[in-house]
Amino acid sequence: MTYLILGANGLIGQQFVKLCRGKNIDYVGTRFSREKGDLKKVDFLDPDHMREALENLCPTPTAVINCVNLAGGVNFCEENPGPARKLHVESVKQIVDWCNNKNAEFVYFSSDYVFDGENPPYKEDDPTGPLNLYGQLKLESEIYIREHMQHYLIARTTNVFGWDPDTPTPNFLMYLYQTLKEGKNFNTPAYLYGNPTHVEDLVKAALELLDKKHYGLYHIVGSGYIDRYDWALKFCRLAGLDQSKIIENKEPPKNIVPRPFLSNLNIDKVKKLIQTKLHDVDEGLQMLMAEMQKSVR
Numbered sequence: 572m573t574y575l576i577l578g579a580n581g582l583i584g585q586q587f588v589k590l591c592r593g594k595n596i597d598y599v600g601t602r603f604s605r606e607k608g609d610l611k612k613v614d615f616l617d618p619d620h621m622r623e624a625l626e627n628l629c630p631t632p633t634a635v636i637n638c639v640n641l642a643g644g645v646n647f648c649e650e651n652p653g654p655a656r657k658l659h660v661e662s663v664k665q666i667v668d669w670c671n672n673k674n675a676e677f678v679y680f681s682s683d684y685v686f687d688g689e690n691p692p693y694k695e696d697d698p699t700g701p702l703n704l705y706g707q708l709k710l711e712s713e714i715y716i717r718e719h720m721q722h723y724l725i726a727r728t729t730n731v732f733g734w735d736p737d738t739p740t741p742n743f744l745m746y747l748y749q750t751l752k753e754g755k756n757f758n759t760p761a762y763l764y765g766n767p768t769h770v771e772d773l774v775k776a777a778l779e780l781l782d783k784k785h786y787g788l789y790h791i792v793g794s795g796y797i798d799r800y801d802w803a804l805k806f807c808r809l810a811g812l813d814q815s816k817i818i819e820n821k822e823p824p825k826n827i828v829p830r831p832f833l834s835n836l837n838i839d840k841v842k843k844l845i846q847t848k849l850h851d852v853d854e855g856l857q858m859l860m861a862e863m864q865k866s867v868r
């Protein structure tokens with residue numbers, strides 16, 4: 572059994588690497604701009620050469636786990652629709668077709684941004700309505716996967732976090748941590764609600780679903796729901812950081828790329844099938860504190 576982990580040095584990808592090592596699952600990993608260990612460079616903005624690169628790297632994968640993301644996120648996608656489509660749709664289609672040829676399973680991470688945030692909480696089969704290009708492209712890939720594959724796992728997730736203070740693509744809490752460590756103020760969107768999701772829970776849940784062959788579309792997020800301001804304050808209190816540097820923004824800026832402000836994903840479907848606990852906000856922060864203390868020791 573070999574897992575091919577694409578984007579294996581990112582937030583979600585490196586957690587797959589860690590858990591595969593712990594479970595003695597063979598894996599091969601790719602990266603893009605940052606060298607790391609024996610990860611091989613593959614460029615998903617060049618979908619035509621991507622298949623050849625994957626073929627050379629791992630000709631018979633049991634499962635392909637796509638954790639690739641475009642640096643710059645939602646804003647970058649909106650401003651760069653060409654590269655965004657290449658990475659978020661064209662490369663995914665290539666991988667799906669390749670997986671089908673290889674009889675390999677496929678794991679894909681989608682987003683709460685497939686919804687408009689008007690009617691939360693959302694179940695898996697609720698109507699979608701993305702507000703921005705990133706959400707549209709994620710949805711387009713979801714549809715292609717569902718129409719062309721049998722053995723797939725699509726995990727819609729959001730607000731993923733874990734301890735990684737040196738990353739150049741920080742998650743919300745790491746960005747907050749880096750900013751406060753530099754003594755700067757941190758503007759926090761209090762109008763933005765979501766489900767904080769510890770990356771370990773997300774990846775454990777995905778591996779459990781894969782292991783049990785529960786294919787399909789799932790919401791996999793933490794079991795809590797909170798706005799970014801309160802989440803930031805809770806983190807600061809636990810980490811002993813200066814709360815006075817957190818600036819509460821109550822209204823979205825006029826030029827913000829549209830996004831769902833009230834984003835709450837219902838996780839009943841996945842909870843019925845797995846043992847992995849999807850921790851709430853406080854429990855997730857406690858997990859983060861344990862990682863933080865380990866890293867500074």
Ligand SMILES: NC(=O)c1ccc[n+]([C@@H]2O[C@H](COP(=O)([O-])OP(=O)(O)OC[C@H]3O[C@@H](n4cnc5c(N)ncnc54)[C@H](OP(=O)(O)O)[C@@H]3O)[C@@H](O)[C@H]2O)c1
Nearest residue numbers: 578581582583602603604605614615638639640680730731
């Ligand atoms: N994080 C979240 O809160 C969240 C929420 C919903 C959905 N998702 C989805 O989950 C997936 C993984 O997200 P993440 O947060 O783990 O991403 P991330 O930490 O930003 O990692 C992105 C990975 O993609 C690689 N990469 C970047 N550009 C590439 C390119 N042109 N070709 C090939 N690889 C490239 C990076 O390699 P280098 O670092 O070497 O350049 C890195 O390994 C994405 O599909 C994202 O849409 C994430």
